Amino acid sequence: MASVRSSSTANVQADLTQSSVGEIYRPILRGYFVVYALYYSLMVVLNWLSMEINRDFLMLETATVLATLYALAGSWMMRKSQPDIATQALLLGMNLLVICNVWIALTIDFRPEKLTYFIIMSMLFALASPSFRQSIVAIALSLGAMVSFADRLDSATLSAFGFLSFAAAMSSLAIAFYLRKAITRIALANNQARAELSEAMALSAEMRDQSLSDSLTKLPNRRAFFEALGRVVSAYDEQLPENSAREDQTWLVLLDLDGFKAVNDVHGHKAGDLLLQAISERLSEFAKEGAHISRMGGDEFNMILTGIADEEELYDRCSALLLELAAPYYIEGRQVRVSCSAGCVQFDPAQPSEAQISNADYALMVAKKQGKNQTVIFDREHENEAKVRLEIETALRGANLADELSIVFQPQVRLGDNAVVGAEVLARWTSPAVGTIAPDRFIRIAEESGLVTNITLVVVEKALAEVKDWSAKLPISINLSAHDLMSDPVIEQIIGLIDESGVGSSMFEFEVTETAMMGDIQKATANLVRLAQAGFSIALDDFGSGYSNFSYLRSLPIARLKVDRSFIDDPTDPMAEKVLSSLVGMARVLGVKCLVEGVEDEFSLLMAKRAGAEHVQGYLFSRPVSGSDMRKALEMGASMAENATGPALRA
Known part of the structure; x- marks a missing residue:
């Protein structure tokens, strides 16, 4: 035969x-x-x-x-x-x-x-x-x-x-x-x-389908959600002016399960996975009625609802969905019950998507605080949060950042001997007007308001002041935002500050995210090349969470890939370790080093080791430490992990 x-x-x-x-x-x-x-x-x-x-x-x-x-x-x-x-x-x-x-x-x-x-x-x-x-x-x-x-x-x-x-x-x-x-x-x-090209195209299509699908639930994933949202914006942009007034509304709905963690804790992660699959089947049925539903991670789902006439119809549909999701599930012979909360915002394609997603997320938070298993529509009653946001932005605009900002260092550890091979510089802000603000919050507001470049320059100055006093040469990593990367004057100032300090450029690594480059890839690439030619190392941060386009990765002067923590957050995900190994393998193919972020427990560390990562970073080894603690650790001349004495360090 x-x-x-x-x-x-x-x-x-x-x-x-x-x-x-x-x-x-x-x-x-x-x-x-x-x-x-x-x-x-x-x-x-x-x-x-x-x-x-x-x-x-x-x-x-x-x-x-x-x-x-x-x-x-x-x-x-x-x-x-x-x-x-x-x-x-x-x-x-x-x-x-x-x-x-x-x-x-x-x-x-x-x-x-x-x-x-x-x-x-x-x-x-x-x-x-x-x-x-x-x-x-x-x-x-x-x-x-x-x-x-x-x-x-x-x-x-x-x-x-x-x-x-x-x-x-x-x-x-x-x-x-x-x-x-x-x-x-x-x-x-x-x-x-031709045959090889045909096979490659078929494989590419298959891989793209897989990249847009959640491996556990088979629902569209985070990337698919943002692509679907992009199509909504594109459809709006392509409308003729006379058709710009739309009777139907588009809504963003963020869903989060209530009580899912308890299922995991009581019945185990396998039962939790089976429950997510059962929930996803009900969501898929609902999606047939004109909705795009994506699993964003864990027990979080995002939904795009189109063709909605008014808020009343939206509320009725969401309430019906929550009622369906709250019905009993039978997992491994046991009856399991969970509920779901929903935060909604009417989507305006002419406005930034990120801000509207943030508004929906705030509405979801309100739904959780109000007792869960309910739908909350973002409206004027939620403007108090916008007021607080404005206060933070105003404080940022008037802040004396040189006095109010401080920096800490999170060690980066080499697997094998646990030696500290670098440290990421992180900003902290305490304002006389609004107090201490969480880093992710004030950085996000600074980026959205165009103030982040001031923070970046102050962070560089403070990092230079710290590094000068270190007895050992330890490379440090500083994050660059999209605004920094697109600004020639900011890049010139950064290079000038470091040149004037006398600290060698080899001591600095600049981290950029994939999404930070998407606004203008050519401009971003030109400034990255400029930094690389000046002797600075370039790292791609949150790798795998964005586009991960191999063709443009090869064109960038990248020396290290930092794999996003989302790939080790859930060690029970059957595809997580395979994807992590693929990303580490891609770094090896590109001839660059690889660091896995967010290593906070032994399971995460094991996944990083099995994937073949060279470096890791996370709370398992050390929380962010002050400059003085870092200097003392370097003076001891041993690995941070082995000589941790403070509460922030791993014993």
Whole structure:
């Protein structure tokens, strides 16, 4: 059975190769017919002008006209692919007409030197034939026509023409043979390339589908959600002005399960996974009614609802969904109950998506605080939070960042010997006006308000002041925002500050995220190259959580990839370790180092080790420490993990 299948595959491959050879020869043959059409068209005119009208003229002119028409028909037919047998028959007919024309011309006016026409024809026939058999037949016919005049030659001339004819035939056959062999190899390589390209495209499509799907629930994932949201924005941008007023509304709904952690704690992670799958089945049924639902991670789901008439319809649909999700589940023979909370915001494609998602998230938080298992629509009653946000932004705008900002360092550890090989610089802010603000909150507000570059420059200055006092040279990493990366003056200031300090550029690594570069990839790449040429190392932060486009990764001067912590957050995810290994493998292919972020327990550490990561960072080894603690640790000359003495360090 296997031999039959192998033979069938070989036959198919041979047919494809032969077909490709025919396609390569087709323009050659068409040119062959075009040349003959032009030549014999000219000969029709010359015969008319140079010959007397008699029997010989009529015979030769008829053959010439036939050859002209046949050549025109052949050039027309060779515009498209023809079956091999049709092509060979067409070519044989042309060759016979050419031989016939020469034979008639020599019969009318014989001169020995004109016999070279047959020799030239035999060479042309051999080179223009797509098959060796065709070449043999054409040469035989040409030389046969020449031999018909042998009785008009003396023995010496006949011998000379015989030798010349044989040499010409052999050389032309040899050239034609190797030409066809080369063309056959090209055709075979072309077929293989097409097959490989087809397989690669199919694999790419499959991988893209997988990249947009959550491995556990089979729902669309985070990336798919943002792509769907992008399509909503694009559809809005493409609307004609007269159609810009839409009656139907689009809503963002953030869903979070109530009581899911208890299921995991009581029944185990396997039961939790089965519960998520059961919940996802109910969500999939709901999605059939005009909703896009994505699993964002853990027990969080995002939903895009379109075609909603008003808030009342939205509330009714969400309430019906929450009622359906709250119905009992039967997991491993046990009845399990969970509920779900929903935070909603009407989506305006003309406004930044991030802010609207944040508003929906705030509404979800309110739903949780109000008792869970309910729907909250973001409205004017929630403006108090916006007021607080404005207070923070106002405080940032008037802040003396040099006095109010401080920095801490989170060690980066090399697996194997637990040696501290670097540290990430993190900003902390305590404002006299609004107090101590969480880093992720004030950094996010600073980025959205365009104030983050001021923070970056102060962080660089403070990091330089700390590094100067360290006894050992330890590279430090500083985060650059999208605003920093797109600003030439900021990049110039950063380079200038470090140059003036006297601290070597090799001591600094700048971290950027994939999303920070998406606004203007060319601009971002140019500034990254500029930093790299100045001697700074570049790291790609949160790797895997964004686009992870291999083509642009190769064009960036990246020295290290920092894998996003989301890939080790859930060690029970059957695909998590495979994806993590793939990302670490991609770093290895790119020839760069790899660090795994968010290593906060032994499970995370085990996953990082098994994936082959070189460096890790996280609370398992050390919380962020002050500059003085870092300096003391370096003075001890041992690994941070082995000599942790403070509460922030791992004992």
